[in-house]
Amino acid sequence: MEAILAWIADNQQMIYIVILMIFVGIEVIGHVPSVLHTPLMSGANAIHGVVIIGAIIVMGKAEPHNYVALILGFLAVVVGTLNVVGGFVVTDRMLEMFKGKKKSSK
Amino acid sequence: MELSILTLCYLVGSVTFIIGLKMLSNPSSARNGNLLAAAGMTIAIIGTIFLYEEDGKKLGNYPWIFGGILIGGIIGTLAAKKVKMTAMPEMVSMFNGMGGACAALISAVEFDHIYQANKTLDFGNMADFIPAGHYLTIIAGAIIGSVSFAGSMIAWGKLSGKIKDMSFSGQHIVNLLVLLLVLVAGVFTYQYNVGFSHILFYTTVALALLYGVFFVMPIGGADMPVVISLLNSFTGVAAACGGFLYNNKVMLTGGILVGAAGTLLTILMCKAMNRSLKNVLIGSFGGSTASG
Structure with missing residues (x-):
């Protein structure tokens, strides 16, 4: 307690x-209107990519000869970046498509 | 002085996340909202790389950091640019899984760090060396991250047609048992002596991965977006655990924001499909899901 x-x-x-x-x-x-559900999910997905900051800290603090920490930390940075970059790019493409659709329907 | 600039970077990051999310929920501003959040993220990341210091020591291993970012960035951009429009949700699921894996890996490194520092003291319990709150954030990050990673990978496989639905009678009881085992293993890791807790930690992670697989396996393909949204909010919470671990405000804000918004979004998506969340999660047992 x-x-x-x-x-x-x-x-x-x-x-x-x-x-x-x-x-x-x-x-x-x-x-949020229901048409935006998927892009919003994707955008939120990119935002939780902030874990990359933790990965960078872990990587930066690792001792030069502690290979377990170096390798795991490196992997963490790679997958974290994938999450951030991929997330934002996919969201942008989704919204681009969305915009085009909306224009043509008007 | 430098540290306060970093604080400012994190503040800017947090605010852009909130405004970005707000703009994302409105059709006319959605695209700018996404870009705004991306800009905030860039500021926070660059700030961390160059300004972060702990006990007056700056971060090292720059080649590794930049190498990782470069590789991840190139693969991420290419994958996101090349994917077909119809395959977008599975791509989101995949990236979500990557975030979960990232959180789990951070926890693994932190745990290893504690283990390495104390392993010579073979007769002490883990509980003697680290405070419960600190351990809790590590293990929670590991468990939630692993569940999210495994679940997202299964969801990705299902959406791309690589994995078929699979369920057996009494699966939700098995699922609960596995979840219970995960929690028990997590507690034992803390209570056992240091020499053994290392193995227990990886057992916990392995069980959490197994739970992630079992959790998503029986859910029907049509319900996948809802599940991905739920796993999305899981990863948010895992990220927030990292925020607690490093006392890092931007990770905490981003993580909890996504955790809360993701949960609400999951419920809204269920409503749009005229189903309840409970129905989606356990309704698939017995194979009579059509009516919902």
Whole structure:
């Protein structure tokens, strides 16, 4: 119990952010039209690519001779970049298609 | 001074994510929203590479970092540019899986780090060396990331027609059992002595991967977008675990934002299909899903 309280005290700011972000996340996409569901999913997918920052930190902190950390960290950077770059490019292509469709229907 | 510039980078990143997501939910501004979020992401990444420091020490291994980003960037761009319009959802699933794998790998490296530092003390428990909260963020990142990775890969295989639906009677009981095993293994990793916890950690990850496979396997192909959206929000939470681990605000904001928005989006998608989430997740057992 004490450990939990101590942890909450240590991470007070972070916990506030978590709670606020839950509400922001729900509020922000609350009125999305159903045609945009897939692009929004794809966009959100790209945004959670922020894990790449963790990968960069892990990679940058790895000791030069700790090969387990180096290899795992390198893999993490590669797949993280895939998530970010691929995610944003796919979303852009989706929305491009969406725009074209909308114009032609008008 | 440099550190405060980094803080500013992270702040800009967080705000662009929120505004980007907001713009993405409106047809007229969606494309700009995506670009805005991408710009914020770039700022946050570049800031991390050049400005991040811990205990006054800057990051090293630049060749590895840039090599990884270059390889990932080229493959990602090519894959995303070449994919057919009809194959977009499976591509999203694949990229989502990559994010999950990234989170799991970060946890694995962090765990290895702790293990290496303490392995000579063979008779102590893991619990004696690291605080529970710290361990919790590592193991949660590993479990959620692995589930998301395995699940997304199965979803990708299903959408591209490589994997067929597979279910057997009582599968949801098996699923629950596997999930229980994952949690038990996760707790034991913390309670056992350091020498053995190494093996237990990888057992936990392996079981989590297995759970991811079992979780998506029985769900019908038509329901895949909903599942991908759900796994998407899982990966968001896994990313947020990384945020806790490094006390990194932009990872936390981005992760939780996607976690919350993704969950709501999953529910909205179910509604658009006139089904309930519960129906999608367990309705497929017994093969009578058509009526929903």
